[in-house]
Amino acid sequence: MRQTLLLLLLSALPAAAGETPAELIRLPEPAGLARLVRPDGAVAPPLVVVLPDALGEDGRSEPYVDSLLARGIATLVLGLGDDLESPTAPVEPAAAPGALAPAMAWARAEGFAPEATGVLGFGLGGRAALVGADGLPAVALYPGCRDLALPGSGPALVLQGEDAAKGCAVLAQPPRVTIRLLPDAGHGWDAPGAIWPSPGPLLPDPAGGGLLRSRADLTVTLTAAEAIADWFEAALLSGARQVAR
Numbered sequence: 001m002r003q004t005l006l007l008l009l010l011s012a013l014p015a016a017a018g019e020t021p022a023e024l025i026r027l028p029e030p031a032g033l034a035r036l037v038r039p040d041g042a043v044a045p046p047l048v049v050v051l052p053d054a055l056g057e058d059g060r061s062e063p064y065v066d067s068l069l070a071r072g073i074a075t076l077v078l079g080l081g082d083d084l085e086s087p088t089a090p091v092e093p094a095a096a097p098g099a100l101a102p103a104m105a106w107a108r109a110e111g112f113a114p115e116a117t118g119v120l121g122f123g124l125g126g127r128a129a130l131v132g133a134d135g136l137p138a139v140a141l142y143p144g145c146r147d148l149a150l151p152g153s154g155p156a157l158v159l160q161g162e163d164a165a166k167g168c169a170v171l172a173q174p175p176r177v178t179i180r181l182l183p184d185a186g187h188g189w190d191a192p193g194a195i196w197p198s199p200g201p202l203l204p205d206p207a208g209g210g211l212l213r214s215r216a217d218l219t220v221t222l223t224a225a226e227a228i229a230d231w232f233e234a235a236l237l238s239g240a241r242q243v244a245r
Contacts, residue, residue: 024080028102030093031078037065038074044111045074046236048118049103051125052079053188054204056092060122060190063221067229073236074112076103079125091204095125097132116236120228123188123206130156137235139228142187144207150177157231159224161185161215182224188214190221 023036035057039045048068050061057079065075078094093099100119107117118137121129126140127148135154142160145167150156155176160168164187168179182189191200191214200214 025076025106027078027106030096031099031102031106032094033080034094034103035077035080036074037069037077039069039072042072042074044113045072046116046118046232047074047076047107047112048120048232048236049100049107050075050077051099051119051121051128052077052092052095053123053125054091054095054206056081056094059192063190063225064120064228067225068232071229071233073229073232076107078103091124095121095123095128097128099128100132100134118232118236120232122190123203126158127206130158137232139231141224141228142189142206144187144205145171145179146207148207150174155235157228159227161187161189161220163215164212180227182220185217185220186215187212189217189224191216 025034025036027034050064053060057077061077065077068075078099079092104114104117108114114136118139119129119133120139121127122141123143126143129138130140130143130151131149133151133154133156137154138151138156140156140158142164143158145160145165148171150171150173152174158177158179160179160181162181162183162185165181168181171179173179188200188203191203193201198216200216202211203214205212
């Protein structure tokens with residue numbers, strides 16, 4: 001599902017009227033190739049670093065990138081892979097907590113303020129976001145509740161489908177951590193390759209132990225994208241104000 005060469009070609013084309021161009025950034029491993037989208041005219045807006053699921057960036061991030069952009073928040077999406085000739089790892093390296101360090105170092109060097117930076121992750125990347133955010137606002141999409149490690153500091157939001165919420169009820173929620181169950185939603189509601197109500201592709205279980213059938217649902221995806229954008233807008237706004245003083 002790697003589209004690196006296509007992305008490189010597209011990045012060289014001028015953006016259509018009204019569209020915000022994306023910039024490809026090569027970061028040290030395990031972050032690898034990333035895609036930066038920032039609001040027009042903004043030098044160092046609030047930033048959300050996006051960690052992919054175990055299979056890498058496959059387009060799932062797009063609705064969330066659009067919703068965040070509409071609120072003036074930039075995104076740095078990891079997990080684009082490398083050259084198509086390179087061997088593909090069974091698990092995308094950027095879906096690990098270690099991918100955040102090079103991404104954050106790059107963001108600081110580019111002028112993005114740590115006080116106005118957050119982390120978003122899908123599936124396995126959601127678990128990495130919760131573990132590696134180090135006090136920054138973090139959101140995890142369908143990370144699964146079995147053996148889920150929740151941060152002891154920093155605000156965090158976990159979005160889990162109500163129909164795939166086994167184990168969520170017994171999780172102890174630390175202060176500033178919210179677990180929200182989305183009604184009538186299963187696992188991987190934003191996975192590509194299927195149109196609701198058709199079943200989606202099989203995805204690696206973020207908690208380990210095999211594969212889970214995703215259940216693609218555009219309505220749930222849009223609901224989640226707006227909820228996450230609202231949450232990050234509130235979480236990062238105070239940091240952006242501090243930077244502006």
